[in-house]
Amino acid sequence: MPASLLHAARRSLGVGAVVLALAGLWELYHWIWTTTGWTHPFAVDSTSMPHVWTILKAFGQPAQVNQPALITILFHKSLFTAKEAVVGFALGAVVGFALGVLLAHSRLLQRGVTPYIVASQTIPILAIAPMVVVWVNPKLPGPFQGWGSVAVIAAYLTFFPVTINTLRGLHSADARALELMRTYAASAWTVLWKLRVPASLPYVFSALRLAATASVVGAIIGELPSGLQSGLGGAILNFNQYYSIEPQELWATNIVAALVGIVFFSVVVAAEKAVVRRAPENVA
Amino acid sequence: MSAELVVSVSGVTKTFPRGNVTALQDIDLALTHGEFVSLIGPSGCGKSTLLRVIGDLVEPTAGTVTVNGKTARQARIDRDYGIVFQDAVLFDWRTVAKNIALPLEMVGWDRDRRKARVEEMLDLVELGSFAEHHPWQLSGGMQQRVSIARALSFEPALLLMDEPFGALDEMTRERLNLELLSIWETLGSTVIFVTHSISEAVFLSTKVVVMSPRPGRIAGTIDVDLPRPRAAETREDPHYFELVTAVRELLRKRGEHLLPEEEPQ
Numbered sequence: 270m271p272a273s274l275l276h277a278a279r280r281s282l283g284v285g286a287v288v289l290a291l292a293g294l295w296e297l298y299h300w301i302w303t304t305t306g307w308t309h310p311f312a313v314d315s316t317s318m319p320h321v322w323t324i325l326k327a328f329g330q331p332a333q334v335n336q337p338a339l340i341t342i343l344f345h346k347s348l349f350t351a352k353e354a355v356v357g358f359a360l361g362a363v364v365g366f367a368l369g370v371l372l373a374h375s376r377l378l379q380r381g382v383t384p385y386i387v388a389s390q391t392i393p394i395l396a397i398a399p400m401v402v403v404w405v406n407p408k409l410p411g412p413f414q415g416w417g418s419v420a421v422i423a424a425y426l427t428f429f430p431v432t433i434n435t436l437r438g439l440h441s442a443d444a445r446a447l448e449l450m451r452t453y454a455a456s457a458w459t460v461l462w463k464l465r466v467p468a469s470l471p472y473v474f475s476a477l478r479l480a481a482t483a484s485v486v487g488a489i490i491g492e493l494p495s496g497l498q499s500g501l502g503g504a505i506l507n508f509n510q511y512y513s514i515e516p517q518e519l520w521a522t523n524i525v526a527a528l529v530g531i532v533f534f535s536v537v538v539a540a541e542k543a544v545v546r547r548a549p550e551n552v553a
Numbered sequence: 554m555s556a557e558l559v560v561s562v563s564g565v566t567k568t569f570p571r572g573n574v575t576a577l578q579d580i581d582l583a584l585t586h587g588e589f590v591s592l593i594g595p596s597g598c599g600k601s602t603l604l605r606v607i608g609d610l611v612e613p614t615a616g617t618v619t620v621n622g623k624t625a626r627q628a629r630i631d632r633d634y635g636i637v638f639q640d641a642v643l644f645d646w647r648t649v650a651k652n653i654a655l656p657l658e659m660v661g662w663d664r665d666r667r668k669a670r671v672e673e674m675l676d677l678v679e680l681g682s683f684a685e686h687h688p689w690q691l692s693g694g695m696q697q698r699v700s701i702a703r704a705l706s707f708e709p710a711l712l713l714m715d716e717p718f719g720a721l722d723e724m725t726r727e728r729l730n731l732e733l734l735s736i737w738e739t740l741g742s743t744v745i746f747v748t749h750s751i752s753e754a755v756f757l758s759t760k761v762v763v764m765s766p767r768p769g770r771i772a773g774t775i776d777v778d779l780p781r782p783r784a785a786e787t788r789e790d791p792h793y794f795e796l797v798t799a800v801r802e803l804l805r806k807r808g809e810h811l812l813p814e815e816e817p818q
Contacts, residue, residue, distance in 0.1 A: 445642045448610055452713075453659045454630045463655070467646045546646045546687060 292321045319517045324524070327517040332508075339518060343504065343525045350488050350500035351529055353416050357423025357491075358484035358533070362477060365428035369435025369469075370461070379436070390429045394487065398422050398494040406495075415497055422491030427480040434476035438469025474541040481533040489526060501526050558622075559711060559743045560584040560607060565616030567602055567769075575768035576602040580616070582762065582771070584711075589737060589744045591754035591761045593800065599769020600747045601715055607745065608634050608713050621710050628710070632660060635704030635742075639716040641696035643688035649699050650675070650684040656707045674702040677736055694725040701733065705740060712744045719749060727785075730756055734783055751804070755779075755796045756787060763803040773803045 302313035328340040372379045402418045409417040442465050450460045492502025508519040562582040568575045576599040592600040605611040609625040620628035643652045650671045657667045675681045678698040718726040754761045765772040
């Protein structure tokens with residue numbers, strides 16, 4: 270236990286050092302560009318690159334009069350967006366995995382369906398979001414109204430890497446292991462659950478890591494056409510309009526959005542560590 | 554036919570359409586209960602293919618295989634085969650105990666019965682203290698012992714071993730040879746053992762079947778009448794050397810005209 274505590278302490282120290290270094294580099298860049306007056310690639314001033322302390326101070330102040338501090342507002346908004354992202358992630362992961370399993374069992378289906386799955390990902394999410402809102406929202410029960418369709422949009426961004434990697438992972442089972450299962454006269458179902466799925470987990474989890482961040486992006490973007498004001502997407506849209514006056518508020522929101530993504534990613538990594546039992550050199 | 558006949562192979566031919574290779578030609582082989590038969594021969598003599606045909610992993614082009622009076626396919630469905638490959642083929646995500654329990658889950662044993670049997674098997678292969686380890690934490694020899702325990706856990710009628718010790722060092726191999734013999738004597742299983750090693754074949758077997766390549770054929774069969782139980786001293790027995798020489802000569806005689814690099818100009 271003390272060893273793992275030490276490890277954790279060392280890690281957080283490392284993370285803190287990186288954050289400090291990044292802030293330092295930001296300010297250094299700011300200082301060089303403002304003192305020399307360089308305009309390439311862009312002119313630096315308090316609008317294009319607000320000071321780190323201006324951004325930090327913005328967290329503590331209300332964005333509008335008679336409102337709580339920005340950090341309180343952003344906290345509630347990020348909870349709302351996280352809710353959409355979690356549901357979207359779960360939905361996308363389940364659909365993505367099921368689709369992968371289905372496609373793995375039929376080469377014909379795989380050939381027929383894969384082009385459409387790929388095509389679905391080349392269409393920008395902003396072009397599909399309005400349709401999803403119009404189609405899905407009226408069908409949703411009360412408590413899911415509004416944000417439910419955003420979760421579907423997040424799921425739309427999530428399922429793709431999961432399907433592709435599940436498919437690959439299911440085919441990664443060792444040929445000898447498949448022969449072994451054959452000598453046990455194992456059914457296709459047994460082979461799936463006792464061999465193919467466990468063998469696919471490292472692949473599935475590397476897809477879930479991608480999906481974790483994609484689901485947050487999907488939730489934020491999905492809020493824009495839905496006209497939702499309760500999440501980070503609404504806040505970003507709002508602060509965009511005031512960027513030339515108060516850029517620090519958009520920066521502060523971006524930092525919170527990034528933190529949500531990092532938290533999601535870390536949860537998936539922790540789940541992977543708990544679930545995937547593999548030789549250290551074989552973990553994808 | 555004797556009631557004890559476990560495996561009967563008759564007139565088995567296997568050609569692979571790709572490259573039109575005849576892996577096996579007109580093979581006849583019979584094993585009675587409790588026999589330990591080694592298949593030995595150079596690479597490409599079809600010994601592994603023959604093992605796979607018997608285990609219904611490969612379908613013969615012609616001929617029949619009967620196992621316990623059934624077709625090979627029915628025998629496989631009835632779970633008459635335990636198999637051990639050159640690699641242990643353990644599931645990384647399962648502990649040693651769970652790996653051994655894998656076939657027992659398929660056979661449908663309940664948890665308590667599985668647990669008891671796994672403990673028995675762990676004792677048999679002397680890995681009792683490694684039950685909760687994962688495969689990658691074990692040495693190659695230990696992994697192969699787990700693989701043997703898994704193959705024997707459900708008491709299959711026939712144990713198929715495809716160069717099980719081929720990837721291990723000489724010392725580990727000799728120790729595992731002794732362990733395998735003691736397990737075989739304890740359980741009274743019937744074993745088909747594919748190997749490259751003449752000394753291993755003679756040391757272990759009741760019968761050595763020598764095969765020759767292109768096309769794969771049985772060159773001859775040598776009965777090994779060395780006393781049992783066999784021990785490290787068996788390898789120093791003059792009769793052991795006679796048998797090793799007999800196998801070697803059979804391999805050489807059959808192989809001579811087939812190996813172009815050995816032909817005089």
